[in-house]
Amino acid sequence: MAEVLVYVDHVDGAVRKPTLELLTLARRIGEPVAVALGNGAADTAAALAEHGAVRVLTADAPEFADYLVVPKVDALQAAYDAVSPAAVLLPSSAEAKEIAARLAVRIGSGIITDAVDLEAGDQGPVATQSAFAASFTTKSRVSKGVPVITVKPNSAAVEAAPAAGAVEALTVSFSEQATGTKVLSRTPRESTGRPELTEAAIVVSGGRGVNGAENFAVIEALADSLGAAVGASRAAVDAGWYPHTNQVGQTGKSVSPQLYIASGISGAIQHRAGMQTSKTIVAVNKDSEAPIFDLVDYGVVGDLFDVVPQLTEEINTR
Numbered sequence: 543m544a545e546v547l548v549y550v551d552h553v554d555g556a557v558r559k560p561t562l563e564l565l566t567l568a569r570r571i572g573e574p575v576a577v578a579l580g581n582g583a584a585d586t587a588a589a590l591a592e593h594g595a596v597r598v599l600t601a602d603a604p605e606f607a608d609y610l611v612v613p614k615v616d617a618l619q620a621a622y623d624a625v626s627p628a629a630v631l632l633p634s635s636a637e638a639k640e641i642a643a644r645l646a647v648r649i650g651s652g653i654i655t656d657a658v659d660l661e662a663g664d665q666g667p668v669a670t671q672s673a674f675a676a677s678f679t680t681k682s683r684v685s686k687g688v689p690v691i692t693v694k695p696n697s698a699a700v701e702a703a704p705a706a707g708a709v710e711a712l713t714v715s716f717s718e719q720a721t722g723t724k725v726l727s728r729t730p731r732e733s734t735g736r737p738e739l740t741e742a743a744i745v746v747s748g749g750r751g752v753n754g755a756e757n758f759a760v761i762e763a764l765a766d767s768l769g770a771a772v773g774a775s776r777a778a779v780d781a782g783w784y785p786h787t788n789q790v791g792q793t794g795k796s797v798s799p800q801l802y803i804a805s806g807i808s809g810a811i812q813h814r815a816g817m818q819t820s821k822t823i824v825a826v827n828k829d830s831e832a833p834i835f836d837l838v839d840y841g842v843v844g845d846l847f848d849v850v851p852q853l854t855e856e857i858n859t860r
């Protein structure tokens with residue numbers, strides 16, 4: 543069976559959920575070979591093996607932390623050369639997408655980004671994407687070279703599938719470009735204690751209808767009752783009510799949670815672009831004609847300041 547390279551997103555050895563989802567998808571098209579780089583790379587092996595990695599290639603060097611993405615591209619290319627895979631899969635994080643693009647250029651391959659599903663096809667993997675600001679759902683395959691595909695978080699269920707997970711050290715020689723851009727400092731964002739927006743199983747978002755930064759407490763309370771992340775429309779972000787890091791949409795983040803709750807959001811095409819692939823969509827809007835109601839599974843026509851607190855209270859009592 544052909545091998546499929548899976549780029550591992552981890553924090554000091556703790557594998558992040560989108561990588562485990564990638565392993566589920568990788569198994570549909572071949573045998574996953576995971577590539578883990580940087581501090582704690584070897585510590586990822588057990589989790590990766592439990593989810594189907596037949597081999598785990600690891601490398602650690604100061605370059606991975608001290609410089610921007612090129613050292614990681616060098617390492618992934620070394621893995622690519624060593625494995626000759628049928629496809630390369632990466633999560634759709636900002637960093638991994640840059641790594642994917644650079645690798646695709648180097649190996650002369652086509653690339654598909656932000657896939658939301660992946661299946662085996664006669665002529666290579668077929669990826670499902672949401673395209674043109676979510677106006678279309680497309681199925682595509684790479685027709686040149688070995689497909690490089692990035693997959694959005696929450697695109698597949700994590701499934702355990704124990705495999706050998708043999709750990710092998712990857713030999714990497716860094717290119718001249720590797721040390722071209724040095725990281726001078728890193729400032730971790732203050733933690734809200736909520737899940738990361740793009741990885742959360744539930745996202746609760748507020749828009750212009752929230753009508754003020756202080757009123758976002760209503761949205762946050764519902765999010766906390768559900769263990770959800772908080773999102774915001776661009777109108778709410780532009781008004782300075784919520785940080786841009788939480789913006790959902792074409793010029794914000796793209797999310798695909800199990801449940802997306804939009805309150806006081808009209809459903810403009812640019813917002814839909816970032817949330818339309820959510821599995822279940824709920825909207826609260828006082829205008830029954832709001833376009834968001836065209837795509838919801840459940841809609842509540844009402845004032846969010848009446849509806850959302852009642853919902854929060856109901857959930858908290860359960």
Ligand code: FAD
Pocket residue numbers: 748749750751752774775776777778789790791792793794795805806807808809810811812813816826827828829832844845846847
């Ligand atoms: P509005 O469209 O003003 O809708 C507010 C809604 O709240 C209305 O439907 C109203 O009925 C409802 N409402 C008001 N009060 C209440 C209440 N008390 N209870 C219940 N409902 C209430 N937008 C994004 O979101 N993300 C993007 O990434 C993005 N990128 C863009 C990129 C470009 C190039 C452009 C041109 C636009 C982009 N936009 C984006 C902006 C987008 O076009 C819309 O302007 C924006 O999404 C509107 O945000 P909204 O739904 O919160 O506000």
